[in-house]
Amino acid sequence: MILSLTYGCGLGSGGMLQLRPTDIDSRCGLIFIRKGKGRKDRIVPLPKTLLELLRAYSKAYPPQSWLFEGQKRGRPYSHKSLQIVFKQAVAKTKLRKKLALHGLRHCLATLCWTSIQTSGIFSNY
Helix, strand or coil, rough: CHHHHHHHHHHCCCHHHHCCCCHHHHCCCCCEECCCHHCCCEEEEHHHHHHHHHHHHHHHHCCCCCCCCCCCCCCEEEEEHHHHHHHHHHHHHHCCCCCCCCHHHHHHHHHHHHHHHHHHHCCCC
């Protein structure tokens, strides 16, 4: 779930790990990132498919203080644990290219930019 949100919402690991259940606005389909990159707050869209996955995740692992709880009660999931999960996921793909977790964030930006270019939205500019 955590990797899906990282990719699907273009979130960095810092913002992702600091998410609280109250930062999810399921009615409007938004995620509130508090003090993300540059210590700035921002709002990102939450796709419906990810909202459904997040609801299932929350039922299986009810969050307390943090959306993604660490092993110690009341503590967020650690950056090191997230890196390990990412490396395990990459190993399952059998890709030989060296990949970094931060690259998932850039994948969404590239996908969005490609979609805009192929749609012709900026063709007159």
